[in-house]
Amino acid sequence: MACKVKVNRHGNLAFRFYWNGRDFWQGTGWRDTPNNRKKAEGKAVEISEHIKAGTFNYLKRFPDGNKAEEFRPKETKPAEVMKPLTVGKFYEEWIQKKKPPFVRTGLQRNYNQDFKKNILPFMGDLELNSLTVDTLENFRMCLVDERGLALKTARNIIDGSLRAMIRDAGRRIDRNPFNDLPQNWWPRQMEKEPDPYSEEERDAILNYYRSNRPYWAYAFVYFRFWTGARPSETVALRWSSVDLQTGKAAISRSSYLGEENAPKTRGSRRTIKMLPNVTEILQSTLPLRVEPNSYVFTNGEGKSIDQEDFNRFSFQPVLRVLKIRPRPFYNLRHSYISISLTEGTNQKYIAEQTGTSVQMIQNHYGKYIRDDGDAPMRAYVERLKQSPILAETGTFGRNLSR
Numbered sequence: 001m002a003c004k005v006k007v008n009r010h011g012n013l014a015f016r017f018y019w020n021g022r023d024f025w026q027g028t029g030w031r032d033t034p035n036n037r038k039k040a041e042g043k044a045v046e047i048s049e050h051i052k053a054g055t056f057n058y059l060k061r062f063p064d065g066n067k068a069e070e071f072r073p074k075e076t077k078p079a080e081v082m083k084p085l086t087v088g089k090f091y092e093e094w095i096q097k098k099k100p101p102f103v104r105t106g107l108q109r110n111y112n113q114d115f116k117k118n119i120l121p122f123m124g125d126l127e128l129n130s131l132t133v134d135t136l137e138n139f140r141m142c143l144v145d146e147r148g149l150a151l152k153t154a155r156n157i158i159d160g161s162l163r164a165m166i167r168d169a170g171r172r173i174d175r176n177p178f179n180d181l182p183q184n185w186w187p188r189q190m191e192k193e194p195d196p197y198s199e200e201e202r203d204a205i206l207n208y209y210r211s212n213r214p215y216w217a218y219a220f221v222y223f224r225f226w227t228g229a230r231p232s233e234t235v236a237l238r239w240s241s242v243d244l245q246t247g248k249a250a251i252s253r254s255s256y257l258g259e260e261n262a263p264k265t266r267g268s269r270r271t272i273k274m275l276p277n278v279t280e281i282l283q284s285t286l287p288l289r290v291e292p293n294s295y296v297f298t299n300g301e302g303k304s305i306d307q308e309d310f311n312r313f314s315f316q317p318v319l320r321v322l323k324i325r326p327r328p329f330y331n332l333r334h335s336y337i338s339i340s341l342t343e344g345t346n347q348k349y350i351a352e353q354t355g356t357s358v359q360m361i362q363n364h365y366g367k368y369i370r371d372d373g374d375a376p377m378r379a380y381v382e383r384l385k386q387s388p389i390l391a392e393t394g395t396f397g398r399n400l401s402r
Contacts, residue, residue, distance in 0.1 A: 003047040005040045007032050013040045019051050019058070026065050085172065087131070088124035091115055094165050105259040114161035118143060129173045131166070133180050155186055194364055196334035197225075201324050208318055217314060219285045220297045220305060221332070226278045228336030228354040231307040231329060232256050233263065240292035247279045248272065251355065255304065268355040337361065341368040 003017035008027055013036055015026045030036040050056035059071040098111055122139055123131070136158065143154040163178050197205065202225050209218040224234055229251065236253035243249070250271045254263045263269045274282070282296065295304050311329035319326050333354065340350050341361070347369070351358045362369070 003044040003051070005037065005044050013037060015040070015044060015047060017044075017047055017051065019056060024058075024067065026062055026067075084127040085129070086124065087126050087128050088120050090128050090169060090172070091120065091124070091165060094168060100259065104261055105257045109257065110156075111161050111164070114157045115165075118147070118149075118157050119162055128169060131173075131177045133177055136177055136181065151187070151189065159186070191364070194334040194338065195327050195331055196338040197324070197327065197331060198335075199339060201322075202332075202335055202339075204322050204324065205318060208322060213314070213318070214300055216285065216298060216300065217310075219281050220310070221315070222281050223278060223297070224329075224332040225335060226275055227272055228333045228340075228350075229272065230254070230268075230333060230355075231311075233268070233355075235295070235297060235305045235307050236260050237296045238292070239286075239290050239294050239296055242282060242296060244279055244283055244286070247274045247276070249274060255307075258306075263355065265355070267351075267357065270352060270355050272353050337365055338368040341365055342370055344370040344372070 003015050006014050006016050006025075008014040008025070010027075011032060013028045013030045013032055015024070015028065017024050017026075028036075028040060030040065047056065047061065050061075058065065059068055062068060095111060095115070098108055100108065103111075119139075122142055123135065126135070139162075140154055140158060143149045143157060144151060149157075166173070166176055166178060169176075206218065206222055206225065209221050220234065223229065224231065227234075227249075229237075232254040233251050236255035237249060237251070238253075241250040241252060248271050251263065252269055253260050254268070285296070287294075297305055299305050307329070315329045316326060337350055337354060341347070347358050347361050351361055
């Protein structure tokens with residue numbers, strides 16, 4: 001588009017031209033007189049030629065033009081010394097995003113504890129982009145050798161909290177040091193076997209609760225012993241999820257540190273089939289008037305049970321009174337699984353009932369799996385021998401002659 005001479009709203013001559021993909025209006029301050037117009041027309045021709053040749057320079061042509069600031073070189077100030085981004089500085093930014101409902105309350109607590117107690121004291125002043133495999137190696141040695149932490153605890157700190165923050169750093173680091181760790185960087189550890197309560201211990205505990213503790217506590221412990229539900233799932237169970245007619249309870253929530261969320265895995269979200277004795281216990285605890293959203297198990301004040309407090313102030317003291325070897329309250333789940341396997345219950349059914357996998361049951365509860373060999377099939381064959389029809393056909397060795 002050639003440069004044209006126009007009259008602006010003030011009655012003065014102005015240049016209008018199209019350059020660099022934009023439409024420009026540039027005033028001249030000249031009144032619209034024959035001499036001024038002739039002068040402006042000449043300059044318009046010059047501008048048009050420069051635009052066509054690609055040599056037009058706005059700032060040179062209009063040093064005080066209305067767009068001059070856009071094309072004027074910016075004043076360069078002395079470059080500020082950029083402080084490197086440290087682990088501690090990035091942590092302050094990162095942890096602000098690790099709050100409920102985006103992460104569980106328990107995970108937020110773990111992040112805070114791991115960083116403030118262990119990670120930041122060791123590497124808080126290090127540049128985030130300077131972390132290497134050697135840094136991780138030295139940190140691991142510090143946690144285990146100097147601080148005396150168990151290898152499993154050290155792994156939770158490094159592979160859990162620290163790895164999560166480095167992963168979220170994304171493009172702000174040149175390379176993630178965790179990607180350079182060898183596969184066997186963590187030594188293989190002996191997995192701790194389940195430590196269930198025996199049938200005798202179970203019955204002794206339940207009898208004591210029935211005789212010496214409030215009925216709500218007895219029902220709470222009874223339900224856990226006979227369903228294998230996790231403590232976090234049991235305290236979050238509501239009456240709207242229980243069907244006493246069919247004997248089923250839907251596990252759809254998990255409570256930890258007073259916060260309820262969906263279970264961690266898909267398999268944990270399930271419907272359990274309660275045994276008749278469990279259904280009877282729940283029936284006996286059902287209030288005359290109950291809201292659908294009310295908790296099934298509540299403490300003496302009618303509030304949701306705090307599983308940590310229950311273990312500390314109720315369950316462990318009962319074990320001491322009964323002189324039963326102390327084990328976690330969680331292990332009631334182990335009792336249900338181990339006894340079910342010993343009694344020959346189908347492994348797939350147990351896995352679905354408890355929200356785990358058949359593989360996990362085989363790996364950790366193998367010694368409790370009932371092994372009758374081919375006894376069930378032998379019994380099946382014996383039953384078939386009693387069939388008159390099969391006896392007539394000689395299937396089992398009778399009337400084989402032709």
